[in-house]
Amino acid sequence: MMFSLPQLLIVKMRHLCLAAFAMMSCLVLTGCGNSEPEITGAPPDMRRLTDEQYVNAITDIFGPQINAESHADPLLRADGLLAVGARTARITPSGFDRYYYQARTVAQRVVSTENRTSMFPCEPRNVSAADDSCARQYFTKIGRLLYRRPLTAAEVQTPIDAASQAAKVSGDFYRGIAVGLAGMLTTTKFLFIIDSTEPDPNLAGNVRLTSFAKASRLSFLLWNTTPDEALLTAAETGELNTKEGLKHQVDRMMASHRLDTGVRAFFKDFLQFEQFETLEKDSIIYPAFTIQVAEDAKEQVLRTIVDHLIVRNQDYRGLFTTRQTFITGALARVYQVPIARPADGAWLPFEFPEDDLRAGILTQVGFAALSSHPGRSSPTLRGKAIRESILCQKVPEPPGDVDFSLFEDPNSPNKTARERLTAHRTSPACAGCHKITDPIGLGLENLDGIGQLRTTENGAMIDASGDLDGIVFTDAASLGMTVSANPATTSCVTQRLASYALGRSIGAEDRELLEYLGQGFEDDGYRVPALLRRIAYSDALFAISVPKTDNATVLSNVDGAVQEKIEEKQS
Amino acid sequence: MLNLSSKARFQSRSIGVFSIACVMSLMVAMPVAAADTNTLGFVVRDWFTSVFNSKFLDECPEGLTMANDEIWWRGLSKEERATVTENGLIQSLARQFITPRRGPNGEHVCHDPTSVIDPPMKVVEGKYSYGANLDGDTDGSPTPKTCSHGNFTHPDDGTPGIDNQMYRLLGCIYGWRRGGLPEANAHEGRGTSGLGMILIEVSGITDPRNSDDVIVTFYRSIDQFALDGSGRPLPYSSYNIDMKDGKPRYNDSLKGAIKDGVLTTARGDVRLPFYGNYNFMHPIIRDMGLKLEIAPDGATANGMITGYYNMDEFLYYNGGMTGHVSGGDNCPSMYVAAHELADGYPDPDTGQCTHLSSAFEIGTYAAFVIHPDEKKKITKR
Numbered sequence: 001m002m003f004s005l006p007q008l009l010i011v012k013m014r015h016l017c018l019a020a021f022a023m024m025s026c027l028v029l030t031g032c033g034n035s036e037p038e039i040t041g042a043p044p045d046m047r048r049l050t051d052e053q054y055v056n057a058i059t060d061i062f063g064p065q066i067n068a069e070s071h072a073d074p075l076l077r078a079d080g081l082l083a084v085g086a087r088t089a090r091i092t093p094s095g096f097d098r099y100y101y102q103a104r105t106v107a108q109r110v111v112s113t114e115n116r117t118s119m120f121p122c123e124p125r126n127v128s129a130a131d132d133s134c135a136r137q138y139f140t141k142i143g144r145l146l147y148r149r150p151l152t153a154a155e156v157q158t159p160i161d162a163a164s165q166a167a168k169v170s171g172d173f174y175r176g177i178a179v180g181l182a183g184m185l186t187t188t189k190f191l192f193i194i195d196s197t198e199p200d201p202n203l204a205g206n207v208r209l210t211s212f213a214k215a216s217r218l219s220f221l222l223w224n225t226t227p228d229e230a231l232l233t234a235a236e237t238g239e240l241n242t243k244e245g246l247k248h249q250v251d252r253m254m255a256s257h258r259l260d261t262g263v264r265a266f267f268k269d270f271l272q273f274e275q276f277e278t279l280e281k282d283s284i285i286y287p288a289f290t291i292q293v294a295e296d297a298k299e300q301v302l303r304t305i306v307d308h309l310i311v312r313n314q315d316y317r318g319l320f321t322t323r324q325t326f327i328t329g330a331l332a333r334v335y336q337v338p339i340a341r342p343a344d345g346a347w348l349p350f351e352f353p354e355d356d357l358r359a360g361i362l363t364q365v366g367f368a369a370l371s372s373h374p375g376r377s378s379p380t381l382r383g384k385a386i387r388e389s390i391l392c393q394k395v396p397e398p399p400g401d402v403d404f405s406l407f408e409d410p411n412s413p414n415k416t417a418r419e420r421l422t423a424h425r426t427s428p429a430c431a432g433c434h435k436i437t438d439p440i441g442l443g444l445e446n447l448d449g450i451g452q453l454r455t456t457e458n459g460a461m462i463d464a465s466g467d468l469d470g471i472v473f474t475d476a477a478s479l480g481m482t483v484s485a486n487p488a489t490t491s492c493v494t495q496r497l498a499s500y501a502l503g504r505s506i507g508a509e510d511r512e513l514l515e516y517l518g519q520g521f522e523d524d525g526y527r528v529p530a531l532l533r534r535i536a537y538s539d540a541l542f543a544i545s546v547p548k549t550d551n552a553t554v555l556s557n558v559d560g561a562v563q564e565k566i567e568e569k570q571s
Numbered sequence: 572m573l574n575l576s577s578k579a580r581f582q583s584r585s586i587g588v589f590s591i592a593c594v595m596s597l598m599v600a601m602p603v604a605a606a607d608t609n610t611l612g613f614v615v616r617d618w619f620t621s622v623f624n625s626k627f628l629d630e631c632p633e634g635l636t637m638a639n640d641e642i643w644w645r646g647l648s649k650e651e652r653a654t655v656t657e658n659g660l661i662q663s664l665a666r667q668f669i670t671p672r673r674g675p676n677g678e679h680v681c682h683d684p685t686s687v688i689d690p691p692m693k694v695v696e697g698k699y700s701y702g703a704n705l706d707g708d709t710d711g712s713p714t715p716k717t718c719s720h721g722n723f724t725h726p727d728d729g730t731p732g733i734d735n736q737m738y739r740l741l742g743c744i745y746g747w748r749r750g751g752l753p754e755a756n757a758h759e760g761r762g763t764s765g766l767g768m769i770l771i772e773v774s775g776i777t778d779p780r781n782s783d784d785v786i787v788t789f790y791r792s793i794d795q796f797a798l799d800g801s802g803r804p805l806p807y808s809s810y811n812i813d814m815k816d817g818k819p820r821y822n823d824s825l826k827g828a829i830k831d832g833v834l835t836t837a838r839g840d841v842r843l844p845f846y847g848n849y850n851f852m853h854p855i856i857r858d859m860g861l862k863l864e865i866a867p868d869g870a871t872a873n874g875m876i877t878g879y880y881n882m883d884e885f886l887y888y889n890g891g892m893t894g895h896v897s898g899g900d901n902c903p904s905m906y907v908a909a910h911e912l913a914d915g916y917p918d919p920d921t922g923q924c925t926h927l928s929s930a931f932e933i934g935t936y937a938a939f940v941i942h943p944d945e946k947k948k949i950t951k952r
Contacts, residue, residue, distance in 0.1 A: 283799065284799070287799035287800065287801070290800065329809065330797075331807070332807075333797055333805045333806075333807050336807040337805075337807075337939070338941055340806055340809070340811070342794050342941075343794050343795060468617055
């Protein structure tokens with residue numbers, strides 16, 4: 001059964017009214033509400049820092065003048081997120097080399113003459129010799145920030161010993177400190193976010209995350225960086241183990257401008273923006289697509305998201321219909337619109353007219369270019385991206401023996417992508433998948449391989465109509481409305497955000513949690529900050545289960561299990 | 572202001588209507604004011620003095636003109652030649668700064684072209700030239716506005732009465748022929764410096780391919796070209812108008828019409844910015860007319876500017892080029908020839924014509940011409 005968009009809206013309105021009525025009846029008659037279900041949680045684990053988290057952590061701990069970089073081994077996407085893939089990330093020998101090189105670079109900059117005075121809590125008695133006392137003060141202070149918890153005595157002693165030895169050899173206290181610091185920067189305790197646990201005093205026989213592990217979860221979720229001093233102090237005082245204390249910290253972090261960073265990080269992962277790093281276009285076909293355009297296109301989508309969701313606190317679904325965005329001179333040339341400051345790279349607010357074909361992030365250059373081939377658009381890739389990234393629906397991989405000859409025949413009488421794909425779909429092996437991707441992606445065919453508007457392809461008029469799960473649309477703008485109205489759009493971002501926060505896949509056992517979050521999201525008018533706050537307040541964010549084992553001394557072995565994983569990853 | 576909606580714009584493109592008018596309507600709806608939807612904009616990238624080069628140099632039957640270097644060399648005594656070549660040991664002479672200083676008292680003959688009397692230069696004697704019939708006649712007879720001159724025939728369509736004394740002056744100089752160094756160097760310099768940027772704004776468009784009554788205004792931009800990876804300008808870039816005391820520094824307009832995608836203006840005096848070979852000028856081209864053929868996709872437009880070019884400004888420009896080694900010209904000879912060939916705007920006292928009929932081939936790219944009020948609105952939100 002096919003619905004047009006107005007019909008769909010009427011149906012949705014009816015559903016909304018019924019839902020509202022049911023909710024009010026429920027509240028009046030029984031006092032029921034949307035309460036958080038108890039979930040078991042997953043066994044403690046560890047996740048490798050993303051490149052961005054590494055840089056953010058170094059910058060926050062040592063300052064922007066350190067100018068950190070990170071080029072770690074790429075993370076593998078799992079269940080739609082790199083954040084989930086980070087659980088299984090290893091460090092290869094070459095990856096360790098890069099970490100070590102970067103650690104040495106950071107350490108040398110930290111102890112450099114211009115930086116050392118502001119970064120050290122003490123001065124050595126003699127800069128030409130080791131000074132264990134000063135080194136202890138330094139590593140105790142900096143280690144707490146690096147490992148995101150206080151260090152054990154042994155953990156402090158290790159860099160002190162290294163620094164002492166190096167200072168004796170080099171005759172330079174600070175060079176010694178650099179050696180010790182570089183060592184700390186290459187340990188798994190810094191490079192991985194570790195779920196350290198402790199016995200749960202409220203539930204005998206169970207474990208809970210330590211308050212420092214909670215601080216890390218919160219900080220990397222909301223700010224995508226290491227916990228700040230206030231959060232570590234809250235962990236130290238036990239504040240994070242109380243509802244009020246947790247709420248206070250979450251509210252503080254949500255009110256910070258740094259929330260933008262956290263939201264950006266999630267959406268970069270959600271929309272698979274790591275692909276921008278390898279995005280290339282044929283400069284003969286698309287001369288307007290430069291490196292600058294690629295960078296700005298990515299940034300435009302993120303700015304639109306932050307502005308829509310955070311600055312203006314708008315409905316998440318509106319991301320697919322909003323006409324408000326920001327552009328630079330480089331992007332203005334691709335959009336073919338005027339801009340007041342064409343040359344200096346400045347970001348200026350911009351709004352497409354009400355009846356423009358461009359509406360929502362799917363019609364922006366970033367999405368259009370990313371889900372295209374280097375020299376042409378791709379309704380299939382675009383449909384797949386919408387299905388998988390926006391709606392959380394799995395599109396099967398193509399078979400290995402796909403015959404592209406009909407599609408790529410340069411002498412084909414089929415001028416448009418629609419015609420070529422129709423011919424290609426005559427193969428039953430291809431038809432199954434293309435049926436679920438192409439009708440969506442064809443809606444964006446008025447955008448070429450880099451997102452420039454076009455009406456024709458090879459001289460033939462483009463038909464950009466299509467349907468998404470039975471809802472028909474006529475062009476790119478109405479495709480955005482259709483995506484916006486699809487129930488999977490909101491359930492997908494709910495599931496992905498929950499998965500991102502918990503750092504693991506969401507399974508059947510999390511169904512009640514998703515329902516709770518989904519209902520809350522709907523109640524809050526699909527405001528992402530509210531969803532984020534709900535997750536951050538939740539017990540689910542910190543829920544940990546005891547690893548399944550036959551060993552009777554389960555509790556005492558929880559951290560041991562993590563330690564084994566550490567050693568395994570280190571090896 | 573004609574505010575086509577962008578969707579209507581898009582649909583209008585789909586039925587083959589010229590695209591630039593369409594994209595001009597794709598603007599910030601709120602709070603940015605609509606850019607003028609009945610306006611086309613272009614930025615001039617190519618500016619070449621139009622010269623007709625026949626296959627076998629028929630237009631210069633006696634060959635190319637003798638350059639300053641040769642005249643300098645011929646004027647040296649045996650002893651002087653020995654000095655500058657260190658007794659024949661130096662073949663490649665660092666001569667560019669010394670050859671023009673051959674006035675009787677060491678004057679620079681390009682800065683002081685009357686300080687010596689050189690052999691007359693060779694000028695074009697051919698029949699054909701690009702350009703336009705500026706004075707309306709076909710015989711070159713003098714009028715109150717013109718001096719006696721020869722006319723050409725257009726090489727492509729056979730139009731008689733073509734006035735192009737600039738070509739007659741330059742067509743037999745090696746460096747000024749097509750692809751010569753002075754023009755190539757000036758072109759290169761404009762492409763990367765953001766200097767001498769000419770904007771053309773066509774307002775009053777009713778149909779981008781056919782509009783009977785348009786106004787064509789010429790501005791200078793203060794923004795550089797936005798280039799693609801191969802160094803070509805990207806169409807649909809934005810360029811701010813250069814302002815002075817709240818008004819555009821260059822702001823002359825001509826009436827015109829567009830027919831089948833070809834813009835043709837009436838004639839009038841227009842001051843244009845110019846930069847080339849490290850010289851800045853702002854010549855007023857008198858009786859200037861523009862003919863511009865707009866590509867079907869609207870991204871580019873090529874054409875010709877014709878009119879009377881101020882002779883003194885041209886001689887100043889040519890004389891100001893460093894060296895005159897590769898240009899192959901000779902300033903004193905050119906000075907005399909230019910005065911003999913000048914065919915427009917006689918001096919009321921002397922009767923000496925002060926302008927040379929000229930033609931310039933231009934290549935443009937579709938552009939957004941940003942006015943200061945639009946800028947304020949765009950940046951306000």
